[in-house]
Amino acid sequence: MMFANQPQRWRLWKKTLNARTALLYLLPSIILFTVFVFYPMFRTIYLSFFLTDQQGTASLFVGFENYIDLWELESFRKSLKSTLFFVLLTVPVGVILALFFALLANEKIRGIGFFRTIYSSTMGISVAASSVVWLFLFHPSTGVFNRILSLFGMKEVMWLLDPNWALISVSISTIWLNLGFSFLILLGGLQHIDEYLYESAKIDGAGYWYQLRRITIPMLSPTLFFITTISLINAFQTFGQIDILTKGGPSEATNLIVYAIYREAFVNYQFGTASAQAVVLFLFILIVTIFQFKLGEKKVHYQ
Structure with a gap:
């Protein structure tokens, strides 16, 4: 009887050893996620129910009053509207x-590698560096854009100083900055589409637009779905461009919600309100992402 149980004990011991080995490999990631993700997240939820002092220490429990x-x-409702408009633009x-x-x-075609490098070059530029470049481009008196407008006899635009143009200007710089990453991912998806599908379509007399609509877009739909999801999340979390280009102005026209959180916490020292935001x-973001998965994934064609 004792010998009969030995194979079972051996399998149990082996499973335990494998679990401990797996946990050992995962331990560095678990520690990093705990320190930089889980603890800040639960700390933020905890502080959202309190009024805090200037050091961020919880001082008075207020429940859901912050919310x-x-x-x-x-200002919060305005920042939400600006954020939604910014997401819809970018x-x-x-x-x-x-x-x-x-x-x-x-x-x-010959020389296409040069253009691939140019299109993807924005990936190598930081948010701070690109924002400084755009700051000069949008300058009201010496900026390139207003120089071009003046050449055509058009009225100069106060790109970053006019509430009607500021958010559009920041959106332009954001689209340019994120273009390289999206381009590379989509190009990789295009190059993994089987050429046999296009050859068969050409034999059947299908034109370029038919191939694009019936082959390229359906086969590229998983990549498009991924890019759209990532772009949505990144757009909601935009901060660097706002901080350098407009500081949330003018008249809070570009006060996106992440920048509003930053100002509430580190300028006004209202950590409880900032945590609630x-x-x-x-x-x-969670609701939008779930909604996108429920709605968008139905149209995704997996090979």
């Missing part, structure tokens, strides 16, 4: 432009 007060603040335009350039760069942003 209730948010919806009564005009995500569709950015994905469409990246797809357009990827389709061009996927053509088998961060939780609301997290829930909003």
Whole structure:
């Protein structure tokens, strides 16, 4: 009987050893995620129920009052509207432009490698460096854009100083900055589509637009879905361009929700209110992402 149980004990011991080995390999990642993700997240949720002092220490429990007060603040509602408008400006335009350039760069013509490098070059530029460049381009008196407008006899635009143009200007710089990453991912997706499908379509007399609609887009749909999801999340979390280009102005026209959280926490020292805004942003992104998965994944064609 004792010998009969030995194989079972051996299998149990081996499973335990494998589990411990796997945990040992995962331990560095678990520690990093705990320190930089899980602890800050739970700390933020905890602080959102308190009023805090200037050091960020919880001093008075207020329950859901921080969340209730948010919806009564005009500045918070305005930052939400600006964020939604910013997302609607940057995500569709950015994905469409990246797809357009990827389709061009996927053509088998001489010297196309140079253009692939140019289109993807924004990946090598930091947010701070690119924002400084755009700051000079948008300058009201010496900027390139107003110089071009003056050549055509058009009125100069206060790109970053006019509330009607500031958010559009930041959106332009954001689209340009994120274009390289989206382009590379979409180009990789295009190059993994089987050439046999296009050859068969050509034999049947299908034109370019028919192939694009019936072959390219369906086969590229998983990549498009991925890029759209990542672009949405990144757009909601935009901070660097706002901080360098506009500081949330003018008249809070570019006060996106992440920048509003930063100002509330590190300028006004209201860490409880800022934590409540961060939780609301997290829930909003979570809902949008789930909705996108429920709606968008149905149209994704997996090979």
